[in-house]
Amino acid sequence: SQMADLKSLAKHMFEAYLKNFNMNKTKARAILTGKANIPPFVIHDMETLRLAEENLVSKQAVNGIQNKEAEVRIFQRCQCTSVETVRELTEFAKCIPEFINLDLNDQVTLLKYGVYEAMFAMLASIMNKDGLLVAYGNGFMTREFLKSLRKPFNEIMEPKFEFAMKFNALELDDSDLSLFVAAIILSGDRPGLVNVSQIEQMQETIVQALRLHLHSNHPDAIYLFPKLLQKMADLRQLVTEHAQLVQKIKKTEADTFLHPLLQEIYRDMY
């Protein structure tokens, strides 16, 4: 009966994941492997960037950034996507059993510290070694183009590609990722949590469901579960370095603007 409960929990989290995230690995892989009806528009230099800006993204979202430097425009659009993903992650978190019954300040803390780790784990789904999907899968920005941007903007994505290549080698699917993301959110050691034991218990249940699910979904990958636990630690490091880089950009780049929601998340983070 306990195993049946864990299986139904896995199913529930997978459904919540499909419902709340606009993009997922199945959709992304179809586009990246050329199975989509329309192949994504490739952004590989300043000219193709301009073309994509004119044709792929809504004009409404670009208010005030059209005349800024390419690096700044890309940075601002990354923020739009991040804000949207934080909104999706919040809705997904609310679907985790008992999450909405937690102390509201603890819910905030779990999201504050969890959203970027979850975001970088899911970012791997839309990446391959040559680039990543942008504009809801209608565009593909090359890794080389991102590397060719001026400092410090060229340093933002490369560590995420390096993580993604190792993470993608584990060949997780969306059902695995749904439990992995839930486990990241329910970390009982985030600074300032009040009801630690309650959150630890919830995470334990999700982690058990993940272990059981991996066992049946990847019967031949015997070390997959411990490898994933290691990835949770790697993601913390990735977010710490990302937060430091964003602080640096905020200080040194007068032309950049940090969205209020992201400011809330980064403030006093690490």
Added chain:
Amino acid sequence: KEKHKILHRLLQDSTSPVDL
């Protein structure tokens, strides 16, 4: 609470708009 008012709002009201 004031420090994280948008996160609070998102948690309590999913329809609240958050635009860039």
